[in-house]
Structures are given as C-alpha cells and as structure tokens.
Amino acid sequence: MGSLLSVTDLTVEYPTRFGVFTAIERINLSLEPGEIHGLVGESGAGKSTIGAAIIGLIAAPGYIANGDVKLHGESLRSLSADAYHKLRGAKISMIFQDPQTSLNPLLTIEDQMVETIRQHSDVSYSEARAQALALLEETGIRDAQSRMSEYPHQFSGGMRQRVVIALALCTNPDLIIADEPTTALDVSIQKQILALIRELAQTRKVGFILITHDIGVIAEITDSVTVLRGGKLMETGKTAQVLGTPQHEYTKALMAAVPRLDKRLDRFSNILQDEPDLPTPELLWKVEGASDTFATDWLLRGERQAAHDGPVLSVRDLEVTFNASGTFSWRKSEGFKALKNINLDVMPGQVMGVIGESGSGKSTLAKAIVGLVRPSAGQMQFNGAPLPYGRDRGRNHAARRKIQMVFQDPYSSLNNRRKIEDIIGEPIRFFGLADDRAERRKIVASVLDLVEMPQRAMLKYPHQFSGGQRQRIAVARALVARPEFLICDEPTSALDVSIQAQILNLLKDLQGKFGLSILFISHNLAVVRQMSDQVAVLKNGELVETGAADAFFEAPQHAYSKLLLSETPSLASIAA
C-alpha cells in the first residue's frame, strides 16, 4: 500500500445507449511521496479516466461503480462534494496536455496565480504575490518579476507549460496528476519539462501520476509504471523491470512496436496484430477475380520510366514565401520565408527521411513538391524534366499521377460522405486506368487486399473504420494511381504505436515490392531511422544536414542534429 495514494479495485462505468460501458476495471495503484508513477497505454486504455477518478472529476453520466481511492489513508469516496472540492487543488492538482487552453487567456499570470493561492489560504495580496513569484522562479521562468504581469499568449509553449506547473504548485499539493504534459511540445522542450517534473518530485516530495502514450517518456523519468489496455491492468511494477523484462504478452508486443533509435530493423516483428476474425460472410465477400496478386501485377503493369540514371526528384535553391501580397493590398509586403535555399536529391527506389520540429517547413516542402504551394524561387526536376510550380502544373501533367501523397490525419484525408470504393476508385477513374466500372471494382478490391483490408470494406464509409484502417485506405488510394514517387507526411503521428508499427511494415513491404521512391516526413527520429536510406534535417526552413541514414544516426555532423538526437527520449535510459 502506498503511503500517499492507494487505489483499490477501482471500476468506472458509463451508461450509454448501447448498454453499460466499463471504462476501467478493477485497477490497483499505489504511490509514495516523491514517486513518479507512469500510466501508459494506447488510446481507449482508460488512462485519463483513472486520473479523473482520483481527482473526482468523472464526467457525467459516468460513475465509480466499485473500489476505493485513499489519500494519506483517508478514503476520498466518502467525502461530500463540498469537501472534495476543497481537497481538490489543496492536496491534488492537475496538469493538462495543452498549455494553450489550461490558462485563462484574459488574465495575467499574476492574477491567475494570486487568485488560486488566496482561494486556498488566508494570506494578503502581497504575500500571495511573493509566493507566486517564488514558484515561477522555482519552475524556471527567467525574469519572473517582470514576466508575471504578462498574458499567457506572450509565453512560448514550453514556458506556458512551466507556468501551468507553477499554477499547479500554488496550493502546495501532495499529488499532481499530469495528463500527457509534453505531448504538444517539441522534443527539446519536452526534455526540459520532464527534467523539471523530476526535480519537483525530488525536492518537494510531490507524488506524480504521469499519463502518457509515449513509452520513451515513461522510460526517461518514471520510477514505476502501470501498463493498461482496454481499461484493464496488464502489468505493473518498477519501470526498469517492466520495460526491461516485460512479463505480459501485451507489454512485450508494445515494446516490440516502439521504433528503435539505435538500429534499423527490416521489419517490426512480434507486434500486436489485429485479432484474426472468424471467417464471417463479411470476410468471405469477394469481387470475382480480385486478389492481392492481381493488384501486384496490375500495379507493376503501368508504364515505367525508362531507366533514368539521375535522381527521381531533384530540388535546387527552393524558396517558399507566404503572405507576399494580400487580396486588395496595393503594397507588396515582405512575407514570411517558410523555406530557404533547399537542395535535395531523391534517388530512385530510395527513402528520403525529412526530420524537423514543428514550424520547420516539413509540410511546406511536401506541398511545394505536389503543387499545392507555389514556390517563390528555385527549380524542381522530376525524372530529369522540369516540374512546373503550383497552378502552372496543368491538370493533365504526368506528375499529377506519378507523385502521390499520404497525409498525416487519416480522419480528414478521406471524404466522409463517399464510399471506400469511390474514394479509391477516383484516381482510377480520373487517370483512365480502367476500361469500365467492373474492372475498376476489381482493382479496388484487389488493392484493398494488398493493404491487408477485407475486400468488403469497399462498400462502407470511412467513419466505420479505425485510424489505422483509414490510413491503410489512404495508402491504397495513393497506390492505385501507379505512382513512382510517394510523399508521406507524418503518416503515423496520429496513430498508436502498435498501429504505427503495422503501417510502417506495410509501407516497407510496398516500397520493396514496387520500388517506390519515398519522401518520408516525420518529427519522430526513431520512425525516420526505421524507414530511411537518406536523411535531411530541416530547421526554421533551412536544410542543416543531409546524408546517408546510417552514418547520420551514428555520428550526426551539425550541432542541431546532435541536439535533436540526444534529446529524443529513448528506451536506452532504462538500462542505465
């Protein structure tokens, strides 16, 4: 039993119109002062529900069906709503994912902190202000005295999260629940925030419950960890032990799916596969003659470029400027340079990984290549022929078919009002790749087979599929155009790790089968490591380093690349 917090047999249920849904089932958890306990699991595992149950903020109509939560040995469930409200904030605080929304944008930092302090203790304004100042300094806000009177929007993302943490400390709590505190932040800032949390746990003896989907974060700072899946507890124990020598099958599969930074694997193996369905009519439904071998043959039948020696895509001195002129403005403004001086060559059949933090211009590069964004200077060549910019590229230009793209968010990249058959069939129809409707149908069914989806999926609508399945459909849509060059813009960042591993495996298989050249964009270094032959690092719109992937990950040259590599949380830290 933990002396700070102990949760026993906690069960939370939500009545829905489909019957009672059990969000978490018989969860046990204990915490000592100064301990950081991680809750890790994929979406729908019930991580956030546990946090909400401890702090007593389960959203109606949900309720605690069973079990108990004890803080300092005192049961919280027997408390009245009023007493709970007093306790919340005084003893338990919470840090949310998005620092943008957890601060009131209309109040200064000083107002928000002083108000919180005076809510919970009877002190004068100046005393409260002095306390707030001390807290801001403690959480690493430089020049706190003057910054206190600023508004949240004047702080950067990382600084704002520090303010949120200072706010959580205002009442001197014993327990802080941090729900994905670093998910919205770049790796370098994530590293600093995690260090701050660790420091607070040690100096103040505050217990932390850290909710995250990122195993790297868990490995980096937690003392103990609980692995959850579908609301059930899979495995719990000391972090080094659980992640180092996992006992439960699920933990093993989860660990196998985490992309490694230290070496490149051919494929992810031993990962969690979707449950093999029983041969229901659903799965037996087939379009006549459709199969994955047909899809492979059909995709390979397309005319290939006669062996061209040089790079598939070559970019020279590319520059993209935004907001150079307004609709009705008669003065040309300076604009913002999203990309400067980009030089890049992608060789046939190779994968070029593009790494960069948010705002580095990764997506702009992709959009410039596919013609969605008009570059302001530079040249692009595709298969040795110049590639026209933006709208200058005619609708019937060959590159419209040969360059295809897989987007980041599978929830917005498929048209929700069209059937899968129409979504995948659109490129076939538009590029005239099939003679009639029946042939198009056969191709769609076969390509679905190829991306490991049941053929019957073509009769359904996108909302009937999960994120991973949607991404497979998006890959199928890109594939039927018979592209030579594929751009993947963060194709897995919206997915859980086990699904990410499946999609990455699929992309590797397809790349090998069809000899595709891929531009693979990601902020996740480990994912890029697994996918790429070549690597390019972008920072603030400039290319800081390019080179062969293996050499890059062994010994990066540029200072920024070194920084990125060292700050990515990795599983290596549990060994130490």
Place this chain on the structure above:
Amino acid sequence: MLAYWRRVKIENELIYLFLRSPVTQVAAIVALVSVLGALLAPLIAPTNPYDLASFDLLDSFYPPSWTDQGDPRFLIGTDDQGRDLLSAILYGTRLSLLVGVSSVAFAAVLGTSLGIAAGYFGGRFDAVVMRIADVQLSLPAILTALLVDGVTRGIMPREQHEDLLLVVLTVAIGLSLWVNFARTARASTFVERNKEYVQAAEIMGLHPMRIMAVAILPNILGPLMVIGTIDLAVAILLEATLSFLGVGVPPNTPSLGTLIRVGTEYIFSGEWWIVIFPAMSLIFLIISVNILGDFFRTVLNPRLR
C-alpha cells in the same frame, strides 16, 4: 424486421434522438398533417374554392357548425363570399407551401453555389460575392420582395403578370433568402477546403467543379439543411405577409395570407372565425417547422447538444 428496427432505433442518431423528444414528435405530426392536407386538398376538401359555381353569396358569414347559427355543411364556417373556410384553408396552405418550398429551393441553389465557389476560390470573386450579400442583407426581406414585385408589375403587361404572379413571388422571396445559404456554404467550405481529402483531390488535378460538387458539397450539406428548414418557415411567413399586404397572390385566390387579410376586416363585427382559423393554421405550421429545424440543428451539430 422487428430486430432490424430495434437496431436502427439505437444506432441511428436521428431516430434515437427523435424518439426521445416529445416536442419534436408533436411538431412532426402537425407538420405532416398540414403537408398532407395541402397535398390532398382536391381529394379531401368539401368544396373547391377556385370553382366559382360551388359557392353562394347567400351562404356567407355562417359561423362554425357547432355554434347556434352554424350550418352542418360548413364545419368551421364560411367567409364573406360564402366560401367554405375549411376548403379555403386547405387550398391556401397548398399555395403557401408551394411558394415556400420553391422559393427556398431557388434560394438554396443560388446561395449554395455562390457560397461554395466564393469559399473555394477566395480572393476577388469571394470579396465581390460577399459584398453583394452584405448589400442584400441590409435590405429587409420584405423590401426586396416588394421591389421585385413592383418592378415586374411595371415592366410586364398586366395579364402576363397575373400569370407569372407565383413565379414572381417565388423569385422575390428567394432573393431575400439566398444570403443565409451563401454565408453558411462559404464558411463551411473554408473549413473543408483545407482538409486533406480536398488536397488529395487537388494533387491529382481534379477539375475544381468536380471537387466542389463531389468532395465539398456532400460534406457541408448538414448545416445547409438546417438553414433550409428554418428558412422554409420564414418563406411561408413572407408569402403570407406579402399576400396580406396585397402584393402577393390576387385577393380572390385563397392563400393563408389573403384569408387572414379578408378576416381582419370582420374581426370587430363579430365574425371572428374568418381570421382565427387561417391564422391558427399558419401559426401551427410555422411553429412546427421551426421546431423541426431546431431539432435538425441540434442533431447535426453535436456541439449544441
């Protein structure tokens, strides 16, 4: 069949919420009765108010049949010309609904196409369309309708104008309603056009017309349908107002507006039924359509729930 219905009852959002909202159910029934009565008027109405031979001036001013001087032939009484009021209301609702639906359809087609194009292309086209919409919005709906009616009255020979009266009325009402559709369509298109499925279509080089019609339109239909239902009530009311003012349908043609206008002349002389029954039908129809529109808005926009 029963099992299927049970599943639909739970899984279909619209039906699930409908079965849990008694107010909406009552509104749906009232609207259905009005629409059916209007559609089937030639079959169920006791007399035909367009047929001059079917009514007699001697029958005028009969009160409802349950009162002392009532006549069992006329369930809710007769008007100043001896027309059966029930038949007149049924035929009147028919006309009001016809004008209402067609003017909303006109406004929806005009407004939606301009709105999607403005949202998709942006730039100057967008600026011009939306400034026109702003001008339109600063004119009261009734003024637009009066203006169109007056202008056509001026440029068309009298007989031709009589023939085209319904078309003129429809265009007049439609013109004052298209702005709602255009603004909503434009705003929703702004949101949709930056989504990745639209970009995917653009990368392939699909024609903008196809992107707008096949990709964007189905995705913004929800809010437009809500505007459609709410505007239907507005259009019916506008028709009644115009007819009441004497610039809508000719006074001898029964529509809810003309009936109310005739009725007001007699309200102080004791013949209350001539105005009360048409007015009640109008009020019930408008309220029920509004409630249905509100229901659709709640269902289609989860944030309002």
